[in-house]
Amino acid sequence: MANTALGAALRHWRDRVPPQAAGLPAGARRRAAGLRREELAQLAGISADYVVRLEQGRATSPSAQVVEALARALRLTRDERTHLFRLAGLVPPGPGTVPRHITPGVHRMLDRLAGTPVAVFDAAWNQLLANPLYTALMGDWHGNDRNAAWRNFLTPNTRVRDTPESRDALQAALVADLRRTAGSYPDDAGLRSLIADLRRLSPRFAELWRSGAVGRHDAARKTIDHPDVGPLTLDCDVLEAPGSDLRLMVYTAEPGSDEADRLALLGVIGTQSLAERG
Incomplete structure (x- = not known):
């Protein structure tokens, strides 16, 4: 089943992050309001094709490591990160695990x-x-x-x-x-x-x-x-x-x-x- 809610959230958060905030050149001509898919992929350490499949709902079970990397690249707040884990069908990390959220x-x-x-x-x-x-x-x-x-x-x-x-x-x-x-x-x-x-x-x-x-x-x-x-x-x-x-x-x-x-x-x-x- 396509996970359209996850894809919509990723697109919304990606549009919110200016490339300069991620240490990337703005470029003279950009159609994307925020990060391009390729830039998000680079920052998260995953393939651009996988980002496309996530946003289109064709990849429905990202790992906790991928979700954590996306949360960092998208500069999510703690509550947004928790929401991303739940959209991906994962339990957010508990208090007995090493914190990896970057505020x-x-x-x-x-x-x-x-x-x-x-x-x-x-x-x-x-x-x-x-x-x-x-x-x-x-x-x-x-x-x-x-x-x-x-x-x-x-x-x-x-x-x-x-x-x-x-x-x-x-x-x-x-x-x-x-x-x-x-x-x-x-x-x-x-x-x-x-x-x-x-x-x-x-x-x-x-x-x-x-x-x-x-x-x-x-x-x-x-x-x-x-x-x-x-x-x-x-x-x-x-x-x-x-x-x-x-x-x-x-x-x-x-x-x-x-x-x-x-x-x-x-x-x-x-x-x-x-x-x-x-």
């Missing part, structure tokens, strides 16, 4: 920090959203590598210049933070699976997990060897969005420094690259 306020914050690399992570360290400058700085991650703990234990970022001491400290902080999250969200199957896989695949993670430490990953100073603009030594601060348990990872350079100049150059290169992809 409109957090979206607006990222809009205003276009010149600063910022990414949004959930409490399990899954990257939910990143502005173009963050992606230009750190790279575009896919699959399991979108989880910061997975990357740090199983597929290290070759752009980040680590010392043994800094790497050990970061890994210990991530494990302690994940343990705290596991205690707060006992019903999250994805979190349980992540921890089980890391314990099985990474002896270092398993060793740290057995230590029983509980804590949080807050801040660090990192040197990133970027292939286009060279090394950048930046402050990395992790901020928590009140009431949502989302973490905002923010990279900043000292004003007037060489790093600030190279970060500004990277902003130009990243913007050009985004325009070419769009």
